[in-house]
Amino acid sequence: MLALEAVLRACGEEMQVCAPPDFVELLEGIDIPLVPLGQSSHAMASAAVTGTTEDRPTKNLSVCVARMVAATYDLLAAAADGCDVVVTTGLIPAAAAARAVAEKLGVPYVFVAPSPTYLPSPHHPPLAWPGCPHPPEVTDNRVLWELNGEHLNALFGEGVNTHRAAIGLPPVDDIRDHVLTGRPWLVSDATLSPWLRPADLDVVQTGAWIRPDDRPLPADLDAFLKAGTPPVYVGFGSMPVRDVQGTARAAVEAIRAQGRRVVIGRGWPDPAVTDGQGDCFAVGEANLQALFTRVAAVVHHGDAGTTTAAALAGVPQVVVPQMADQPYWASRVVDLGIGAAHDGPGLTYESLWVALRTALNPGTRARADAVAVTIRTDGTTVAGKLLRDTVGRGRPLVAG
The missing domain is CATH 3.40.50.2000 (Glycogen Phosphorylase B;)
Structure with a gap:
């Protein structure tokens, strides 16, 4: 997102960045204000890697998800006021909140995937959620993606739709497809990480988003x-x-x-x-x-x-x-x-x-x-042009 911000700023655009609080110091160092969003990503990763379950709600899951989506929505809605487009990546509840913000504002919404494994395809299985491995007897990727969709609906569907009802938006039947949209962006290099067709999604592969870094080594x-x-x-x-x-x-x-x-x-x-x-x-x-x-x-x-x-x-x-x-x-x-x-x-x-x-x-x-020598470095330039062509100019962009 910071690589995209650098390209857009060079074009005279503004971008509001929303991310976990871990990144406050990083953005302060390059004079970009951050809207802290949710809990520490390091803490969430620690729980997933170490297998701890203290922070994983096991009771009233839909209530917990609804509260998580609502808290994220409130922060994003304030940050996105006056923006032309919402660009998001990350966890399903946060992305669902971002899409709700875009719907209420009446602006485009773009979901960004850092690798193909986030996107349904017959060529690879979905990511395995902590504590929810793929059934060993299932080897068909299409079936695994169907199970993945059912799993995400069971985890997040009721909570996401509870919040949508509270802000006057209609319910969604498929949480994953709602978050990803039918045309997600894949921000990886085509040599390192090609998107293989045929697949069900109209994926836009921009190339990797590489943040320019000209700092000398210590x-x-x-x-x-x-x-x-x-x-x-x-x-x-x-x-x-x-x-x-x-x-x-x-x-x-x-x-x-x-x-x-x-x-x-x-x-x-x-x-x-x-x-x-x-x-x-x-x-x-x-x-x-x-x-x-x-x-x-x-x-x-x-x-x-x-x-x-x-x-x-x-x-x-x-x-x-x-x-x-x-x-x-x-x-x-x-x-x-x-x-x-x-x-x-x-x-x-x-x-x-x-x-x-x-x-x-x-x-x-x-x-x-x-x-x-085959890896392209213009991914953010491609993405920036796509955004500018989509939404025009005049108001700041928001990324979360």
Whole structure:
């Protein structure tokens, strides 16, 4: 969304950004006001990864969903007042609230998917919800998507329609199709993540939304990179990881065993895991687009943004998927021959050593270089033109 904001601002447009409170500091750093929306995304991801259930309502679910949709709606309605279009991504209740706002304002609504796995297709299964795995006996993707629609209706249908009735909107029969619309946008690169036809949706694939980042690397990191051979970067962003310190130590040891130095993304492990040795550097917030061009491989959790950044840099990857669409991105890295997919979220010295052997193979690097030149970087330009052509000009846009 921030990549889209940069393109629209360059065209003289305004964009109001609504997102979880985790992102307040990030947006303050680039002078963009944020309307905090809902609870912490990190907390929700932690609950999903660790399997905790304290925050998952099990009684009066429809009441909880209705309250969640209503709270989101109230915030979005205030932020979107005077806007020409509502662009949204994220969880079903929040997206349903965003669409209700667009309906009440009488403006277009666009749903944005970061990967194909969010969109029904016979070519892939739906994402498995925490605590609700796919039935092992069902292998037909169309059937799995039918079950997914039924599951989402059971979870959210009554709550969403209760709120819609309260604000004078008609009920919807299919929550998923209502949120996605018949023409969602897929904001991933066509090489990394193609939308395969035939499918039931008229998907608009804009290309990946890549936020421009021209920040120089910190001086101490730059000095470390210049002082030896290219290291291996390992980082999981804000993604919760089981056994954080054990995972970090195993990663450092496996990378060292390959004869490589280490850059470790600070934030998920304790910096002490670098154990003070000169071949290991801990870095905080930094320009990963620039950093990835100077490393031998990238070990990460496999979200859409990190996978795309590493692919664009032409650097081999090891994806250690934790949840959601991350297994999909891991499979794409393998299919394209630009890295390795770790088997499951639990990383050990032995398992990472094996994956790194594939990633650090010269043939993998050559393939990563070849794929890098095919990745387009104009996704937000395409999206910005589509929005401007759709709604005209004169009033600010809203993204949530």
